[in-house]
Amino acid sequence: MITSRLILVVLLVLGLSGCKHELSRAERAKALMREGNELLQQDSDLTSQWTAEYQKGFRPDVRAQFPGNRDVLRAHAEKIISLLDESSGLSRRVAGKYEQASQLSDNDAERRGVALIATSLKEGVVANQLYKSQMRLVSDEKITDQKTFEEKFKHYLDQITQQRRESEEHYSQGKRLLGL
Secondary structure (H helix, E strand, C coil): CHHHHHHHHHHHHHHHHCCCCCHHHHHHHHHHHHHHHHHHHHHHHHHHHHHHHHHHHCCHHHHCCCCCCHHHHHHHHHHHHHHHHHHHHHHHHHHHHHHHHHHCCCCHHHHHHHHHHHHHHHHHHHHHHHHHHHHHHHHCCCCCCHHHHHHHHHHHHHHHHHHHHHHHHHHHHHHHHCCC
C-alpha cells in the first residue's frame, strides 16, 4: 500500500512539474510534493517496523497466553505505540503538504485527487489511534482473562478494518481522479 502511494506521489510530482501554466504555483506544488514524498518514505519505514512488531508480538497464539504474558505484551505494545506516534506525526505532515499542493492546482480533478489522497492519509492516522487503543488493552488491569482480552482486541480490529477500508476508498478515488 505504501509503495503504491509512493509511486502515485512520484507521478503527481511529474504531472505537476509538466504544467507550464502559472509556473510559480506549479513549482511550489512540486516542492511540496517532493517534501511530502520524503516524509512518506520515512513513514513507510516506520510502518514496516511497527507492523513487524505487531505481527510478532500479537499473533493469536501469543494473545492466547494472556494474562500470563501481560508483561511481554506490554513491552511489544509500548514499542508499537511509540512507532505509531512517530508514523502518525509524519502522516499528518505529509497530508498537510499534499493539501497545500492540491490548493495550488488549477486542474479541478487533480486538486480533488490530491486532496482525497491527503484525506486517506489522515484516515490512516485515525486507524493508528485505534491500534494504540488496542495496544493499551494489555495495560488495562480490569481485563483479567484471555476471553475478555480477545473480545476487546477483536473489537478494535473490526474498527481498524473499517477505518482502513474508508482510507483505501478515498485513496482509490484520488487515483481515479488523477488518471492513475
